[in-house]
Amino acid sequence: MNYTGRIDIQSEEVSATYREESGVCTLVVKWLLGHHGLNPGCHLYLGLEGDGTSESRRFALGLLGDGQGEQTLRLTQVRNPELIKIRLKVVENDSSGIPIIKAQGDKISPQSLNSSNQSRSFLKILKTPELTVPWRVDFAEDEPVLLISDKEELFHKLRDTSPIFMPLVLPEVVRQIFVWLATTEVDYNNEVLKEWVLLFEQLTCPRGFIQQDHSSSDADDFEEVKRVASFVSEEFAKKFDFIQRISSAFESEETRLNG
Amino acid sequence: MVNSIEVRRFNAKGKDAFVTIVRTKPSNILDEVDKILNEPTLTETVIGSDGKPIQIEVIYIERRFEFAEHLAKWFGEGNPLSGLTGDTNLWDWLSAAWMRTFVESSGQSVEKVLGKQQDRWIMANTLLYYHRHLVSGPFFAYETNLPDPKNAMCMLATPVIAPGEVVERVAGKRSMAIGSVCHLATLLYFDPKLGKLRDGHTSSPGNPKAFSYYFSQLDVNVDYLAMNVDALLDLMPVNFKRWVDLAKDERARGLS
Numbered sequence: 040m041n042y043t044g045r046i047d048i049q050s051e052e053v054s055a056t057y058r059e060e061s062g063v064c065t066l067v068v069k070w071l072l073g074h075h076g077l078n079p080g081c082h083l084y085l086g087l088e089g090d091g092t093s094e095s096r097r098f099a100l101g102l103l104g105d106g107q108g109e110q111t112l113r114l115t116q117v118r119n120p121e122l123i124k125i126r127l128k129v130v131e132n133d134s135s136g137i138p139i140i141k142a143q144g145d146k147i148s149p150q151s152l153n154s155s156n157q158s159r160s161f162l163k164i165l166k167t168p169e170l171t172v173p174w175r176v177d178f179a180e181d182e183p184v185l186l187i188s189d190k191e192e193l194f195h196k197l198r199d200t201s202p203i204f205m206p207l208v209l210p211e212v213v214r215q216i217f218v219w220l221a222t223t224e225v226d227y228n229n230e231v232l233k234e235w236v237l238l239f240e241q242l243t244c245p246r247g248f249i250q251q252d253h254s255s256s257d258a259d260d261f262e263e264v265k266r267v268a269s270f271v272s273e274e275f276a277k278k279f280d281f282i283q284r285i286s287s288a289f290e291s292e293e294t295r296l297n298g
Numbered sequence: 299m300v301n302s303i304e305v306r307r308f309n310a311k312g313k314d315a316f317v318t319i320v321r322t323k324p325s326n327i328l329d330e331v332d333k334i335l336n337e338p339t340l341t342e343t344v345i346g347s348d349g350k351p352i353q354i355e356v357i358y359i360e361r362r363f364e365f366a367e368h369l370a371k372w373f374g375e376g377n378p379l380s381g382l383t384g385d386t387n388l389w390d391w392l393s394a395a396w397m398r399t400f401v402e403s404s405g406q407s408v409e410k411v412l413g414k415q416q417d418r419w420i421m422a423n424t425l426l427y428y429h430r431h432l433v434s435g436p437f438f439a440y441e442t443n444l445p446d447p448k449n450a451m452c453m454l455a456t457p458v459i460a461p462g463e464v465v466e467r468v469a470g471k472r473s474m475a476i477g478s479v480c481h482l483a484t485l486l487y488f489d490p491k492l493g494k495l496r497d498g499h500t501s502s503p504g505n506p507k508a509f510s511y512y513f514s515q516l517d518v519n520v521d522y523l524a525m526n527v528d529a530l531l532d533l534m535p536v537n538f539k540r541w542v543d544l545a546k547d548e549r550a551r552g553l554s
Contacts, residue, residue, distance in 0.1 A: 043519050062381040088472050093429045095472035097523055116375055118384035130521040138524040280423040287424040
C-alpha cells in the first residue's frame with residue numbers, strides 16, 4: 040500500500056558496482072533522481088542487506104541536492120558481498136519531525152567488477168515480453184541468457200519478488216548451459232564463458248572436460264556429458280542450499296498466512 | 299577448561315555429514331561430531347594471513363554478549379578470521395566444535411541443548427532462520443552494532459544455548475537489528491541494573507512480537523532508523539507504556 044505518494048525508484052535510476060580486493064569491498068553507487076522534483080533538502084540513506092542473511096548496514100549519503108550523485112564506500116566487514124542488495128531511500132521530515140520516505144529503491148543488486156564472481160553476475164537475465172513459457176535459456180548470442188517472460192508482468196514477479204523462482208530454475212539452467220558449453224564450438228576466451236567453465240570446475244567437473252570435443256554424434260560421449268551436467272547441477276543446488284531455501288519459503292508463507 | 303584447537307572448515311562432504319548427524323540426532327551424537335571435526339576428507343585447515351593455521355579457544359561462555367566478545371578476538375576487524383565472516387562452512391564447523399562444550403558445561407540435557415531446529419547448528423541461507431545459528435548469531439548481533447554493542451543487549455543478554463523471543467523477533471528483521479531501533483528494543487526489554495531481560499517481557503501488551511509488528515508496519519513509509527532512540531521512545535504506541543515508562547526513567551537516571 041502506498042498512502043504517502045512514495046516514489047518507487049526504478050532500477051535504471053540507480054546503479055551500483057563493487058570490487059573486492061584484499062578483504063576490502065569498494066562499493067560505488069550512482070543515482071539519477073533529479074527529474075522527480077524532490078526537495079533538495081531531503082536526506083539520502085543507503086541500506087545494504089544480505090540476500091537470505093540477516094546482514095544489514097546503513098549509511099547516510101547526505102542531502103539529495105540536485106538529485107544526481109555518486110558515492111564510493113570502502114567496506115571492510117561485509118560478510119557476503121555477492122549477496123548484498125541495496126535499498127536507497129530519500130527521506131524528508133514531516134511537520135512533526137517524523138522522517139517520511141519520499142522515494143525508495145529496493146533489492147538492487149550491485150554488479151561485481153571482480154573477474155571471479157558468482158553465477159548470477161555473469162548469467163544475463165532478459166525481460167522478454169513475448170515469451171509464452173515462463174522462462175527459457177537462450178544461446179543465440181554465443182552466450183547463455185536466461186529469458187523470463189514479461190506477460191502479465193511476470194518478469195518482476197519472478198525475478199524480484201518470488202523467493203522460490205531462482206532456487207527452482209537455476210539448477211536446470213546450469214545443467215542446460217553445461218550441456219550447451221560442452222557440445223558446442225564456442226570461443227573459450229570469451230570472458231563470460233571462462234566464468235562458466237571456472238564455475239563448473241569448482242562444482243567438481245573434471246578440469247578440461249568441457250573443452251574436449253563432444254560435438255560428434257557419439258551417443259556414449261553425449262551420455263557422459265549429460266551425466267556430468269547432472270552432477271554439476273546437483274552440486275550447484277547443494278552449494279546454495281536451494282532445496283532448503285524453497286522449503287523455508289513455503290514455511291515462511293504458511294507462518295504468514297497463519298498469523 | 300581452555301580447549302585450544304586448530305580452526306578448520308567443512309568441505310561439501312563434511313557439511314553433508316554434519317547436517318546428517320544434526321538431523322538424525324544419534325544417541326552418541328557428540329562422539330559422531332567429534333569424529334568428523336578433524337577428519338581430513340571432510341574438513342580443511344583454515345590458514346591465516348600469516349600463512350599459518352589458526353588456533354581458537356573453545357570454552358564455555360554462558361551469555362551471548364561475552365560469547366560474541368570472545369569470537370570477536372578472531373572474527374573482529376583486523377583479526378585472523380575477519381575476512382571469513384561470510385563462510386557458512388566455517389561457522390558450521392565452529393558450531394560442531396562447540397557442541398560438546400555447550401552440552402557438557404551448560405547443565406542442560408543433550409536434547410535441550412541440541413533443540414529441535416537444525417538452524418541452531420547449521421547456518422540457513424534464508425533470512426527467516428539465519429539468525430538462529432547459536433555460534434554466529436551472537437557475533438553478528440555484536441559486530442553489526444559496533445562501536446556500541448551494548449545497544450544490542452536485547453539480542454545479547456540471553457544464554458547462548460537459549461536465545462529467546464527477543465532475539466527471534468529483533469535479529470530476524472534486518473532493519474530492527476541495527477541502529478536506533480535495536481537500541482530502542484534494548485531500552486524496552488533489557489534491565490540495565492540486573493543485566494538481563496526484564497521479567498515478563500514476552501507477555502502482552504507490548505511484547506517483542508508486537509514490537510516487530512509495529513515497526514514492520516512503519517517500514518514502508520517511515521525511515522525510523524533516521525530517528526534517535528529518544529524520539530523513537532516517544533513514537534511508541536500506548537500498549538508499550540509499561541516498558542517506555544521504565545526506559546525513560548532509567549534514561550533520566552543515567553542507567554541506560
